[in-house]
Amino acid sequence: MEIRDAGPEDIDGITAIYNDAVLHTTAIWNDQTVDAANRRAWLADRQKLGYPVLVAVDAHQSVLGYASFGDWRAFDGYRHTVEHSVYVRNDQRGRGLGLALMQILIGRAREIGKHVMVAGIEANNAGSIGLHEKLGFEHVGHMKEVGMKFGAWLDLAFMQLRLDARETPEA
Numbered sequence: 001m002e003i004r005d006a007g008p009e010d011i012d013g014i015t016a017i018y019n020d021a022v023l024h025t026t027a028i029w030n031d032q033t034v035d036a037a038n039r040r041a042w043l044a045d046r047q048k049l050g051y052p053v054l055v056a057v058d059a060h061q062s063v064l065g066y067a068s069f070g071d072w073r074a075f076d077g078y079r080h081t082v083e084h085s086v087y088v089r090n091d092q093r094g095r096g097l098g099l100a101l102m103q104i105l106i107g108r109a110r111e112i113g114k115h116v117m118v119a120g121i122e123a124n125n126a127g128s129i130g131l132h133e134k135l136g137f138e139h140v141g142h143m144k145e146v147g148m149k150f151g152a153w154l155d156l157a158f159m160q161l162r163l164d165a166r167e168t169p170e171a
């Protein structure tokens with residue numbers, strides 16, 4: 001297994017993992033699957049902003065999982081805060097890939113001077129909450145019934161990780 005920056009050759013693998021999460025999980029609160037062009041545009045947008053899209057691949061370069069972050073909110077004052085996503089292919093979970101992807105992703109956020117990472121997690125997603133607890137994220141909020149999928153209301157748990165000890169932001 002190798003973790004590296006994603007390229008065009010990874011789009012089909014990323015798209016398949018994303019669509020599996022749309023169809024079968026409450027990790028993504030979308031109902032519609034996407035095509036490769038959609039994920040290609042997403043990858044280009046992230047890379048244009050200088051933000052990483054990491055993939056975990058096997059020896060055949062098959063995508064086993066991916067992780068990325070983007071701006072948390074689109075106002076100037078939030079520019080030191082990012083929100084991330086992490087997905088591991090359904091037959092590869094529980095083998096340490098999510099943890100490995102996140103550890104590298106957190107390092108990348110630190111390298112570019114981000115101060116806080118935010119995770120918005122469906123409140124019953126024990127796997128993701130356990131992963132983020134293990135990474136040192138703290139529980140900071142719980143919003144009730146702000147989403148819906150598969151005919152049920154969904155609660156959103158917020159967790160955050162402070163990436164550095166800066167007492168004030170630089171200009």
Ligand SMILES: CC(C)(COP(=O)(O)OP(=O)(O)OC[C@H]1O[C@@H](n2cnc3c(N)ncnc32)[C@H](O)[C@@H]1OP(=O)(O)O)[C@@H](O)C(=O)NCCC(=O)NCCS
Binds near residue numbers: 128130
């Ligand atoms: C959540 C997800 C990314 C975790 O990745 P993973 O590769 O399965 O997790 P790892 O094997 O790296 O586990 C790392 C740690 O996370 C925690 N964890 C993982 N799965 C867990 C589970 N089902 N229940 C509780 N804790 C869990 C554990 O602390 C684990 O450490 P341990 O193995 O030493 O106990 C993965 O399960 C996934 O892609 N799920 C579907 C999509 C999703 O929910 N994405 C997150 C959206 S916010």
